[in-house]
Amino acid sequence: MMINRFLDYLRYERNTSPLTVQTYEESLRDFESYVTFRDKELSLSSVDADLIRDWMESLMDKGNSASTINKKLSALRSFYRFALKRQLVKADPAHAVTGPKKSKPLPQFLREGEMERLLDGIEWDDSFNNVRARTIILIFYEAGLRRSELVSLNDTDLDYEAAQLKVTGKRNKQRIVPFGAELAEALKHYQAVRTEMFGKTNGALFLGDKGERITVAQVYKLVNHYLSLVTSLKKRSPHVLRHTFATAMLNNGAGLESIKNLLGHASVSTTEIYTHTTFEQLKRIYKEAHPRA
Template sequence: MDHPSLLALFEAYLTAERRASLHTVVAYTTDVTQLIDYLSEQIPEKIATAVTGQDLRGWMMALAKEGLSHRSINRKMAALRAFYAFLATKGLMVERPTDVLKSLKGKKRLPIFFQEKELLAFLDQYLFPVNFPGLRDRLILELLYGTGMRLAELVALCQTDINLENGTVKVLGKRDKARMIPFPKPLIQLITAYIREKEKLDHPPTPQLIVTNTGKPAYPMFIYRVVKKYLAPTIRSSQHSPHIFRHTFATHLLDKGADLQAIKDLLGHASLSATQIYTHNSLTRLKEIFKKAHPRAEES
């Protein structure tokens, strides 16, 4: 079978059987097309169904020499694994050459977070409009910082998940694992005012807590726009996204002496290793304080 036919079948497989998103379908078919182009240039006698693990490793090495990041290379490996798994299920290959491929490990980047003084000054001093959009936008920012919940968790949050009496919110995290997160007391008044205004909207009610101006459930890009609208002009940071609030929540808790296990539970991490990356930020901050404060810190 020729390469165009294989690609067409693979695309159909991703769409119909894997039910992959359009983004994934485009990315994976592009990656496989790049592999085919590489084979035609470097190993013209080879077709995609006859490659070996060594051939694929050669392509990975070539990509690395070109300066492609380990994340991009790993993404291409994932595309190849899906492609050759597809060929195997269709009986077009017996062995999978991708079995010898191992994902590359790169240097972990420290989480970006907002500085405490800057963020608190903004939240305390910014004059949000005293109407439904203003209350909602402020609630989005306060919930993200006050609970550390994920973007998807905020979008899916229902009004019934909020317990105003004991100041907690029930969040449904990854793998449908529920957890309870306490939230700051000032949020009780804000949530109450927001719900009051939300009920005045002339639109069919929805169970989701956060809704748009037209009363429809909020979606990820909507939350992104709200965060960027308020923080990009006011808070110094290389990024202004909802997820930065999650990093900020964890870092600020750790800076104040919170137990790492407790932070893990609040974030909904499956293991403590995922939470430990925040200790690097706190250690960096402590080193800076030490250099400024200790009399012998600058001695050679």
Template sequence: MFLEQFISYIKYEKRYSLHTVAAYESDLAQFYTFLNHPEVVIHHPSEVTHHHIRNWMVELMNADITGRSINRKIATLRKYFKFLLQGQHITATPTARVQTPKASKQLPVVVDEEKLSRLLDNNDIFSEDFAGVRDKLIIELLFGTGMRLAELLGIIDADIDTYEGTVKVLGKRNKQRIIPLNKELKQLLLKYSTLKKNEIFANNSLKLIVTNKGADAYPKMVYLIVQKYLNYISTQNKKSPHVLRHTFATSLLNKGADLNAIKDLLGHASLSATQVYTHNSVERLKSIYKQAHPKAN
């Protein structure tokens, strides 16, 4: 009952994205599965103690779950028990005495910008039919704007302004922002729009990105499209929409863009989230120094 109330709260009152809601549901389901262990009998959230949470953390660590993932799961519990506390279902939150593990800082994974540009310029890779142009548009939008997957899936046709050369996206915490479009993206959007209007779909979605049948595009579809085309240029394991977002930000930084401007384009709430890209930039400078300076070695 409490889980359903909480999920309804973050979905309808807080208006979290579907991706975020799914992550919260998954984390809480994992925690309650742990609590349903024969040796642990919990009938009410008020019976959960910090010992239960710590024991769960140990189990996660033994399963080689990363510190970053564990921190996210504990953050979910903090939000959940805070909700129960505010609703007076519990008198104290068990997360207050829980310390999370230090998460190692991971550098954002990117793809080679030049190879990606050549891929997008290769007319033999993307077909000229609706599906081919849509696939190319997905890659171009993710790389050309740095938007998140959920933001891409949320765009409707009316959010595109080809005259002004902008796209309106709804980011985290329902914050709206305007992202500029480059010339090639504007032309591709016009081409896609024409093909889309000429298609006879079984469904008629208002969303910009749709399936071959005209229904709303979904996360797995976009993942598979991104992986398919990044396989042409990269052998790295991680080939996701977020890799293209990282590549967008790193590319801007390497070309001298202001960090605050990148923050605004990405829709970050704080500059600290954007500063992770400076590490990639520093590593690039080190590499150039080692190759070019006579005293480097």
């Protein structure tokens, strides 16, 4: 049988792990059963691409995820590539078949009330660590920066007179992000406390505990700790604050194109994920508020 020859090839010529061989066999046997069910006159050497697509559709109907179906399709592609090279089939029916797209998880974000509790409800003392932590959280929330962008900020990137921040993003693309009076005051206060702590610095805006430029790992640890105080979200990374910034902007009337430019997205299609986020929030509010929902 063709399947057995392919499995032997994986075992003895490719030295594939037993678990992978088992996974491939399960996918191939499942497809073979489907082919026989559809038409007893058909065989693995006579199927076409449409039948493979029908099989994938049947898998979807059974509740299989896109990821699972793509793994099964990958096994089928490997099988038919092998069969074509060994001249066991005249054509490869799986070659032109594309798998289902994986659905992207919606970005997680904090609600405005949670951000208010974080920034205003916690007692922040005037120590360097607390001032730095609150300023970092505030700049993520008010400017929507990526973690790497925050770490790379220098004092010279701040323009208090114009109330704007020069941000160096992916592929060294620079953008200008405006900021408000609250963030300006927080940044000035942080710089004053930093000077008291370390004196003259090397130009980096945010410093670690020993006076060196803060690292991405230190920023993650800091944000994760403080977000855990106000939210039950499993994900509590700096990127959650970037999502929070974008969602807050959209909920308060900002256009997608404006948000795209502020976030430094290359395409507005990337920014559109936040419209799905706000709609999901709207559905949740509707179900909680409407008596017949």
